[in-house]
Amino acid sequence: MGGDKGDKSAPVTLRMLADRLGVHVSTVSRVLHAKPHESHRAASSATVERIRKLADDLGYQPNPHATSLRTQRSNLVGVLVPRLSDIVLATIYEGIEEAAAEQGLSTFVTNTLDDRELQRSHTEMMLARRIDGMIFGDAYIDAEFLAGFARRGVPFVLVSRRAAEYPSVTCDDYLGGRMLAEHLLELGHRDVAVIAGEPYASTGIDRTAGFVDGYAEAGVEIQAEKMVHSRFDARGGHLAADQLLETGAAPSAIFAVNDFAAIGAFGALRDHGLRVGVDVAVAGFNDTPLAVELPVPLTTVRSPMHEMGRRGIELLARLLGGEEVVSERLRPELMVRASTVGFGDPDSP
Amino acid sequence: MGGDKGDKSAPVTLRMLADRLGVHVSTVSRVLHAKPHESHRAASSATVERIRKLADDLGYQPNPHATSLRTQRSNLVGVLVPRLSDIVLATIYEGIEEAAAEQGLSTFVTNTLDDRELQRSHTEMMLARRIDGMIFGDAYIDAEFLAGFARRGVPFVLVSRRAAEYPSVTCDDYLGGRMLAEHLLELGHRDVAVIAGEPYASTGIDRTAGFVDGYAEAGVEIQAEKMVHSRFDARGGHLAADQLLETGAAPSAIFAVNDFAAIGAFGALRDHGLRVGVDVAVAGFNDTPLAVELPVPLTTVRSPMHEMGRRGIELLARLLGGEEVVSERLRPELMVRASTVGFGDPDSP
DNA sequence: ACGTTTGGGCCAAACGTTTGGGTATCATGC
DNA sequence: GCATGATACCCAAACGTTTGGCCCAAACGT
Structure with missing residues (x-):
């Protein structure tokens, strides 16, 4: 039949x-x-x-191999991320993969663990696979590697983190930082600390900058020793918070530039006998699905992760088509929850 | 020069x-x-x-396209997972990708959201890309789709979930369930409930079965209404726990077959004014990195997710080489924390 | 009536490999 | 002196497409 x-x-x-x-x-x-x-x-x-x-x-x-051989175009794109088991990057990648499929592109993704050598070698492997373009989710702010890569003439776009003037799709991290500053200022917090993430990632840098500037405008200067770098995971946040808590009195609020770091801070506060949302306000960034389910729901800034991935591929597709593109900065949204306002009445009238 | x-x-x-x-x-x-x-x-x-x-x-x-065209072998493998933003699957995939690279294989990964139609269509896309083999992380216990797929003669292996007699690499979920049963029994819990996950996933099924059998051996039968299915994410766990808590008295312990569901249960308990580890013991499964950082650290069963991915590719590679393979069941490990034993002294002497 | 267009296709040369056969040269065995 | 066997290569076909030309016949313009 x-x-x-x-x-x-x-x-x-x-x-x-x-x-x-x-x-x-x-x-x-x-x-x-x-x-x-x-x-x-x-x-x-x-x-x-x-x-x-x-x-x-x-x-x-x-047969795509025959086609690619003949046309010198593979419709393959390589994606580098720090870590796929970081839900933020995984979600961005979901957006990438979804949009790529719609455009008839396929993606290879790999972890680089923010290791420069792995960035280099994995990029080389992607090139060996004859990808048409790259998406980097692991850019260093110094753009050193990217500058070298750019010379090879392979189109690429950055997602999540920006670097130099290369085309990127990011959350407006600076604005997000400011939103949080305003929020905490309104609540009267003047003695605040920042768990700032890795020093080479624009995400942490910009969020911190926005936050610091927000406070500066209100006439509050945040001391250098109140800002500590950290990994972007829970363990990193825990360690950073420990450091903050051990040097002098606890701040009245902590801003962690990432939800996981904030969760780690929860752990550290717990270990120090302090209650989140009561003794110390904590805020995160990204609004990962867990934020709302935590025993003390986390105040955070929602960043459009999925959309970032989608826009990233769309930009790359345009680049592949020979068009010019311009970087995009997506709008964040403040999510106020109990970790800053306590269980008083954030959502209830 | x-x-x-x-x-x-x-x-x-x-x-x-x-x-x-x-x-x-x-x-x-x-x-x-x-x-x-x-x-x-x-x-x-x-x-x-x-x-x-x-x-x-x-x-x-x-040029891999030329090679593939000539040899009729692409060294590409397709990977289907329910959701990459589920840290469990993301971690498994990290193992897959890592081991694949070592074997000279490249992987395409995509989400199917446990939707049968997406499983079908995405598999079709993989085939169109001329993959040499598949790894399914989203198998339904009924193996309906897989039975059809098997007829096409494309080698494949299952990871995370088993189904029928197809080669798979899983955690010994049944054993994990028993471990938790023993643990809770030792603590004296007799009135327990299970948040059992999706009914079509062997993970939830086997964990629940091990748990139920463990209790049965101790002479305690768990009532059907004390076991409720759920999605595998925090929201799903929250809803399931709500359901459990609304029908009669709260159980003294809840076993959620997945850490995220357990975190969701935390949220639900919080909403009902119950304290985790004090009023109600909660246990999860997988030992995701967050478990230990939660305000109340989560008792859970560690499953070797990364290793599962690695072994999955290794099995597939053997299959591609024409060898026979046999399923593997990896050993889990019980991690006792405050969510079941309170802050008494789990780790301290 | 005759040159030009157009419709409907055919031809062949790539793209970069792999691989089953040659073949020419030289040394060896006997 | 000659079959035998290495050694060190070369040849050509094939994998499945794409694409710039080419070609023939019919229709058209004048």
Whole structure:
């Protein structure tokens, strides 16, 4: 009966279709792949019909290796992230993958752990796989590696973190930092500390800068020793908070530039016998799905992670099409919860 | 000096090397790619040397599309997971990707959201990309889809979840469930409830079964209404716990088959004014990095997620090499923390 | 009637490898 | 002196596409 679309491994090729229809393989190719306005001058509409019909009766799938070989275009893109098990990057990547599929692109993703050597070697592997473009989610603010990479002429875009003037899609991290500053200022916090993330990531840098500037405008200067760098995971936040808590009196509020670091801070506060949202206000950044489920729900800034990934691929696709693109800065949103306002009445009237 | 390895986009091919050395392209191919014992009979050692030298001076990288086209082997594998932003799957995938790279394989990964239609269509896309094999992290226990897929003759292995007799790498979920049962029984809990996860996933099924059997052996039967299915995320756990808490008295302990569901349960308990580890013991499964950082650290069962991914690819590689393989069940480990034993003294003497 | 267009296709050369066969040269065995 | 066997290569076909030309016949313009 009607052709079980390749159930038994018999890869159907253009030549098969051509032979079966007594027509030349180039004709089949044009009919099947050329843009509509070209396809109709490739064959009579009757032939077009016959070809199309047979093609999907037999479940024809073009061989991408042959196509790539011939066209010198692979429709593959490489994606580098610090760590996929970081839910933030995983979510961004979900956006990338989803949008890539829509554009007919496929992606390879790999972890670099923010290690420069791994960035280099994994990029090299991507190139060996003949990717058409790259998305970097692990850019260093110094853009040293990127400057070298740019010279190779392979299109790329940055997501999550910006660097130099390379095209990027980021959250407006600076604005997010300011939002949080305003929020904490309104609550009367003047003695605040920052768990600032890694010094080479624009995310942490910009969020911290926005926060510090927000406080500065209110006439409060945040001392250097109240800002400590940290890894972006829970453990890192824990260590950083320990450091803050051990040097002098506890601040009245802590801003961690990432939800996981904030959760780590929860742990540290707990260990020091301090209650989140009561003794010390804590705020995070990203609004990961856990934030709202924590025993003390976390005040945080929602960053459009999925969308960032999507826009990233869209920019790259434009780049691949030879267009110019301009960086995008997506708008964050403040999510106020109990970790800063206590269980008083954040959402209830 | 000395060949900046392809800085300016000039893809170097076998023919280039051959011409440059006045030797035939096939000779170069054999020297560069044949197994060592064949390569030395392909050319004199002097020639071998010259070829090797020029190849890496020029930074020769074989074109994988040409290779795949010729050999009918892509060294590509497709990976399907329910959701990459689930840290459990992301971690498994990290293992997969890492081990794949070591084996010279590249992976495409995509989310199926446990949706049958997406499983089908995304598998189809993988096939269109001419993958050599598949890894499914989203198997349904009924193996309906897999049975169909198996007929196509494409090698595959399951990770995380098992199904029918298909080769799989899983955690010994049943054992993990029993461990937790024993632990809670020792603490004297007899009135327990289970947040059991999705009914189609072997993980939840086996963990629940181990737990229930553990209790049964101690003479305690867990009532059906004390076991409720749930999604595997925090929100799902929250809803499930709400359901448990609304129907009659609260149990003295809750086992959630997944850490995130457990965190959701934390949220629900909080909303009901119950204290985790004091009023109600809670246990999870997987030992994700957050478990230990929670305000009340979570008792859970550590499953070797990364290793599961690694073993998955290794099995697949063997399958691709034509070998037979047998499923693996990796050993879990109980992690006792405050969510079941309170802040008494779990780790301190 | 005759040159030009257009429709409908065919041809062949790539793209970069791999691989099953040659083949020419030289040394060896007998 | 000649078959035999290495040694060190070369040749060519094939993998499945794409694409710039080419070609033939019919239709058209004048």
